[in-house]
Amino acid sequence: MPILSERSRYAVNPLEEDDAIAEALERKGREIIKLNRGDPAVYFPTPEYIKDAYIEAISDNKTHYTETRGAKELTAAIMGRYRRMYGLDLGEEDIVVTAGVSEALYMLNAALIDPKDRAIVFKPYYTQYIPYIGLAGGQEYLLDYKENDGWGIDVDELERHVKKLKHKARIRYVLLTNPNNPTGTVLNRKTLEGIVDLANEHKLILVSDEIYDEIVYNGAKFTSVAQLARGMPHVILNGASKNFDATGFRIGFAIVPEDDKVSLALKQKIADFASVRVSANAPAQYAVAEGMNNVTEHNRAIRKMVGEIEERVNFAVKLLGENRCLSTVRPRGAYYIFPKVDLKQLHFRNDKEFVDTLLKTKYVQLTRGSGFGTPGHIRIVSLPPKRVLGEAITKLNEFCRSKR
């Protein structure tokens, strides 16, 4: 008799798999440069005005449960943010505050997916998307972001697959990550319009993970799915982790803006899930509310952080350009770089062997592309200061030179 449930095999996280190797090296006194975890608050302290609001909430004894769908102050702040940024007129009942986007993904998949249902996901994908589909009994249907087209989406190809797949299985949603982790792509408005039209025509729910929506640079312009998908069921995922530089707060949210039959059922069910687990962390919610409401302070903080990120990413991309075994699409959002590795030239069987050997011999920790569904690549988190980034990429370049 197996000890664990059959489905529990989906609960794995390739982003953490090399931590045991790194820890063993650290115990031997080695210093590891870790470019594997996308945690801005390690490198950019959470803005003071948000920390002050967090502290004030604790001092004011706001340490009990909040409303299950989120503290009214935070849902109001989210409504304000979406009105300001995207011209959306949300109601409280369109929003559920969650323990990070992770929890929103869990709720969304559990609410929609029955065994054998499919969800269309593009690869490379953020690793977390896959476990929650599998744990709900469903299966991802993977299409490629097009590396040759700056990791964009081929809408015609998507349409061909939707037409084929919809006769075989129930397609529960199409998932976009924009700006993208791990590629740094910002999808252009025209592509998004094409996807929205397609979803509308085929009655598919669009899910857009927009957790990096303010972290765009190199001239990119971000468009939210919520601006385009009027009158059709869609879900926007976002949170405090990235734009408000507050990963450790674990405050995310799901927004279902529309009031069609599907949207109404879905937003009520997500709220039911929220009710079952009572509430998200309370004082952090008030801090995030202030983070959104204090537009002056936020603009100052986000401009500074995004400016720094742009510089670091471009610096790293330039250094990577010296490496003849890598080819890199320059990111325009988030803070990841996702180069293709010429594994054959370097005599590695796969990207796992590449990142493990790099970690063990050069003490630089990256993540293998196959962990994001796209083998033959590596993901580099470009958050550390240039000195550290420079040292790590110099080592990576040396490593590749030595293996040719």
Next chain:
Amino acid sequence: MPILSERSRYAVNPLEEDDAIAEALERKGREIIKLNRGDPAVYFPTPEYIKDAYIEAISDNKTHYTETRGAKELTAAIMGRYRRMYGLDLGEEDIVVTAGVSEALYMLNAALIDPKDRAIVFKPYYTQYIPYIGLAGGQEYLLDYKENDGWGIDVDELERHVKKLKHKARIRYVLLTNPNNPTGTVLNRKTLEGIVDLANEHKLILVSDEIYDEIVYNGAKFTSVAQLARGMPHVILNGASKNFDATGFRIGFAIVPEDDKVSLALKQKIADFASVRVSANAPAQYAVAEGMNNVTEHNRAIRKMVGEIEERVNFAVKLLGENRCLSTVRPRGAYYIFPKVDLKQLHFRNDKEFVDTLLKTKYVQLTRGSGFGTPGHIRIVSLPPKRVLGEAITKLNEFCRSKR
């Protein structure tokens, strides 16, 4: 085509179902006495020394992700607590910190339950247990706590059911809540020993939700399953919400103390689930670590709170004793009272009608026993000060008198 997944119907919470009625009354200017949510931090502010540690963590920029299984400081503090209180020698790898016991329940059920598996749960149960079993595709197998025996467990009856059930289905675990919500029972050591022997004999995993393990009074003595279930697979659920009066922190934990084959697989899988969702709220973890480490301050705080709770519960029980349509087992742990209601004498069809009518006419919000699996009862949260409790129960008593 149904909009939602078939299983999502399990995501419901009867504890919140009357909130809409209460809100409508409040909008009309009515003041509702709410005895439906067991949230101590509303009535007893979280201890200052814990709030100070929380604030310090924020000031120190501990606002990024922690280790996925929990910040090392907190897992160490949990190890210290269990050594001190129960003589347990835990390792870091035996512990996973979660976003409240809710998240631990989700992970546990998702890790163990395949479709058609059964979990033995006693009723009245804490409402949240049931959704997570159903969402994992399993089904609860319900046995009764014995009201005539102070809501204790009949171990012989449990054995008869285990013997019968195990030939028909896979029994994944037996779940105990000790001290109990909603009955306030503290199970005695002899009963627990009987259950441990039985679980051992039939190779069942014991799960013990001990979230109220320091909230015992009226002469009760608490025994942890971890003290008795040596050498056999078991899981202890606990957290900061109740003993550390910090519900809004959303910090829980699961402990799998043993190293048998089942325990090893289970604790690794719970850690995998934790890794998928990255981490619990960061600064709150450091606050809870201090909550546990500062034994002097904690003892002072918990004695004061439990002393107050004992007084309030006993005061409420005494007032309820004047009501000839209710019969009440006096609680010895937690802060709930779960009287049986003579619905027939009061001309109500069921407990839902009773609590709804009480709310609409007397503006007192309780929870129906059927929400906990035991119809014909009501749950009263005895946390508010005596003045408020007294007013609410006087209204309840008047209500019952008027309906006879």
